[in-house]
Amino acid sequence: MAKNFALIGAAGYIAPRHMKAIKETGNELVVSYDPYDGIGIMDSNFPQAEFFTEAERFEDFLGKFARENDNKIEYISIASPNYLHKSHIRLALKSGADAICEKPLVLNPADIDELKIIEKETGKKVYNILQLRLHDSIIALKERVTKELQANPDKMYDIDLTYLTSRGKWYFESWKGKEEKSGGIASNIGVHFYDMLCWIFGDVEENIVHVKTPDTNAGYFKLKNATVRWFLSVNYDYIPEEVKEKGIRTYRSITVDGDEIEFSGGFTDLHTKSYEHILNGGGFGLDEAYGSIRTVSTIRALRAIGLQGDYHPFCKKVLAE
Structure with missing residues (x-):
């Protein structure tokens, strides 16, 4: 069964590889978020996906989707600027989704220790793209x-x-x-x-x-x-x-x-391989x-x-x- 995804950082350089990976693994991008709105790349991947330029509206959508749908958003992919990764991973986990995050996962080892605590609290998991x-x-x-x-x-x-x-x-x-x-x-x-x-x-x-x-x-x-x-x-x-x-x-x-x-x-397909690895029960945590x-x-x-x-x-x- 297809999984539901959200994407944070949809306008970034690496975001198209995440969109491609979601599509090629047979899954659905439900919603994406980026403060910048120039993301015509969405039209060739998931034109029906919701899109927000404000974090508050994005978070509101996540909560509403979880309440109103039988199929929740299971994964939130993160391709935002490096210094925001920890905050966006925290948002994903507390929203009831597993996080798939670009490298570098965070900037400091102490951030990893903090995320381990949130993993335990939520029962959700963080995956790092180590392609x-x-x-x-x-x-x-x-x-x-x-x-x-x-x-x-x-x-x-x-x-x-x-x-x-x-x-x-x-x-x-x-x-x-x-x-x-x-x-x-x-x-x-x-x-x-x-x-x-x-x-x-x-x-x-x-x-x-x-x-x-x-x-x-x-x-x-x-x-x-x-x-x-x-x-x-x-x-x-x-x-x-x-x-x-x-x-x-x-x-x-x-x-x-x-x-x-x-x-x-062989670099262009490594994000798809990373997603396949995660969806098949692997992944790098x-x-x-x-x-x-x-x-x-x-x-x-x-x-x-x-x-x-x-x-x-x-x-x-x-x-x-």
């Missing part, structure tokens, strides 16, 4: 590493993570460019990569930041079974020239012991989110040390020796 755990190439890497670590539990891998996704000047005027709202570069574009690495190679044991500017974060992790040099940026200038020549504005690379892990494709949220919260608090120690080579694009 890389469902990517075929990443699953294959985890299976390979798990097998190798069974044979050699002390093995340490050498990893370079590089992710550049160009953004224009608008980015820094939006909530995404405000650290207190987005959590900063590491939270906004890096948190799911950190989750994926810790899922495969173990928890963070050492965390160092080399670069911290408004458009770039870079640093070093020691995980249980890997060392990681990472570089994240929204600055187009740092993209390798050979990539720019192809007219591409995004560069994504993960090397493990010098070998490139190919995972450039609060406990799975804790490690990566703790990591980005720590990065936010650390001072950048510059070109010292084992830093990512791209750091020299930002800092002079």
